[in-house]
Structure formats: structure tokens, C-alpha cells
Amino acid sequence: MKFQSKKDTFYKLLVLSIALILNAFFVTDFIQSEDFSPWQLLPVLIINYIIFYTYLKTRYEIKDGNLICMSLFSKDIIPIDRIHSLTFQNKYLFGSHPATAKSGLLISYKTFQNIYITPEHQEIFIEKLLQLNANITMKEFKRNLTNT
Numbered sequence: 001m002k003f004q005s006k007k008d009t010f011y012k013l014l015v016l017s018i019a020l021i022l023n024a025f026f027v028t029d030f031i032q033s034e035d036f037s038p039w040q041l042l043p044v045l046i047i048n049y050i051i052f053y054t055y056l057k058t059r060y061e062i063k064d065g066n067l068i069c070m071s072l073f074s075k076d077i078i079p080i081d082r083i084h085s086l087t088f089q090n091k092y093l094f095g096s097h098p099a100t101a102k103s104g105l106l107i108s109y110k111t112f113q114n115i116y117i118t119p120e121h122q123e124i125f126i127e128k129l130l131q132l133n134a135n136i137t138m139k140e141f142k143r144n145l146t147n148t
Contacts, residue, residue, distance in 0.1 A: 071098035087139040
């Protein structure tokens with residue numbers, strides 16, 4: 001079963017801001033130069049494509065006993081039977097996180113490995129994981145010190 005990554009306003013604004021700043025900086029610099037060539041815009045277009053593709057195509061799939069977390073530059077395959085806990089998180093910023101929202105799930109698997117994900121339909125996602133591994137423990141929401 002496939003799940004898209006949830007997209008919240010913070011990440012939408014972040015992606016849009018990065019793209020606008022890059023475009024404003026590079027495009028005005030290129031256009032103001034005397035030897036401007038349209039080919040100079042190609043790197044900016046490629047960077048924009050990478051940013052938006054990553055944002056739009058981050059997704060998760062439960063298939064053949066594995067949780068597959070896909071983003072542009074990463075594809076993490078986690079055996080569901082190795083997952084030992086799910087923790088509801090908010091503002092998680094460290095470690096591996098193919099995610100496009102501030103609040104999501106921190107999945108702990110193997111001994112000391114974590115991945116932060118933000119499935120769009122979180123309840124259905126959790127149900128599917130629990131069907132495949134009933135030993136997964138659910139932990140409470142943890143507030144970070146920066147959260148008010």
C-alpha cells in the first residue's frame with residue numbers, strides 16, 4: 001500500500017522561499033550580465049526541478065513485509081518485523097527524514113536506528129504496520145524544547 005507524504009504550510013513556504021530566492025538571485029545576475037545566454041539558466045532550472053520533485057514525490061510504501069521510504073536521493077528499506085516503536089513527534093529536525101511536514105512519526109528499528117516520516121493518512125498507516133508487526137509499541141507525543 002502506498003502513502004504520500006503529508007505536506008504542511010511550513011514546508012510549502014520553505015520550498016517556495018528557497019526556489020524564489022534562488023531564482024531571484026541567479027536570474028537577475030544572469031540577465032544583468034552583458035554576455036547573457038539562456039543556457040546559463042539551465043542550472044537554476046535543474047535545481048528548481050530537484051527541489052520540487054523531492055517535495056512532491058516523497059512517499060512511503062508497505063510492500064512484502066518492508067516499509068519503503070522514498071525521496072529523491074534516498075530509498076530506505078526497513079523490515080517491518082525489525083520496527084520496535086513508533087513515536088508521535090513534532091518539529092523533528094535531526095537524522096534521516098524523508099518528510100515534508102513538521103509533525104509525524106519517528107520510527108525506531110533495529111538497535112539504534114530511527115527515521116522520521118510524515119504519512120498523509122497516519123492512522124491507516126499505523127494500522128497497516130500493526131497488522132504486520134503486533135509487537136510495535138506506540139509512544140506518546142514528545143515535545144522538543146523549542147516547541148511552545
